[in-house]
Amino acid sequence: MLPELIDAGHPALDLLNTAGGATRERDVERLTSFAEAVAFAARSGLVDAAEAAGLAGLDSPAEVVELRAQREALHGYLSALVDGRPPAPADRSRVERDVRAAYRAARLSGSLAGPAWIVEVGPGLIGHRFALATAALLSGSSREQISRCGRCSWFFLDPSPSRRRRWCSMATCGNRAKAARHHSRSR
Template sequence: MWTATAFLGGHPALDFLNTAGGSSKDRGVERLTDFGVAAGWAHAAGVIDDAEHHDLLTVSATDPAEAVEAVTELRGQREALHAFLLAGIDGTDCSVAVRERVTADITAGYRTARLSHRLHDDPAWVVTEGQAGLRLIAIRLALAGGALLAGGQRDQIRVCGRCSWMFLDPSPTRRRRWCSMAICGNRAKVQRHQQRGPSQVEPAGRSGEP
């Protein structure tokens, strides 16, 4: 279900944000439709391992109400971080509620996690299923988001010119425009052709734009 096109962000926190949204700026398309699907995404993304994936599915099956609450909270965490980053990219102020939600999620993550006893371990902050239960995915993603915001890569965060997906652009020029040239870049090209009409020719060089 989760192919390479679901992991275009270049960072786990951004791939998480990209589990919502479709071919436009609208965020109405929801891919984390239930806890099982969310766990499947987290497994494919490397956020949880095989054993944790199995255990989380088992626990969620025995307590479906808690599973619904966990995935609902996960979606809220995602949308708050997306709104916070989008405001930064656009140079606008996000709401106090959004900033406080992002702060609370990251703070809760560090409060739950423990620093690894080895200096060079990755990740440095460790949280286990026993500590977090069904919130394991949310807490690990909160830690990933905190690391992204605290690190040098935050200046590389961009949003697609056509949809709401975000990605890292480490290039010197920072000219990448699309989450994927094959997806949104191609859609934009088709739209330009339609707007100009069949008699007009695409200018040379446009096919290689970032």
């Protein structure tokens, strides 16, 4: 099962943070099975409990591989934007292609309650919901709040007026940075 992850402030960023460890390297993979992808999607709100139950009977290793590729393209795209450089054409194209495919697979809801876009339960649901969440993030006002941890590869929203938050979590990366500074001073 997935370990506790920080709440990045947006489901699309939460999914980005299912890879990566204590450094900038994306060397820890937390989506190793379809069941873990479903559990993550339910916990982050990408799917509701009924949809998660509907996906529980499926096992699609190929879908997990595709979800990881989708995640890494968005990670590359956002990393470039946060660093102030142009995104790689392949990352940008992949993110755009995923969003367009999700809109083609979705239909507009007839209700103000629940998600605005309905995607039928079945193969591709999590990837489509991730792409729709990505579209909402990139087209919404919180786009300007996207930040990346100064220590690891995780993203988060920083809604503070000064936008000076440096760590994904003070309890993890913030404490590691403080400990490293203390260690270097005490040498």
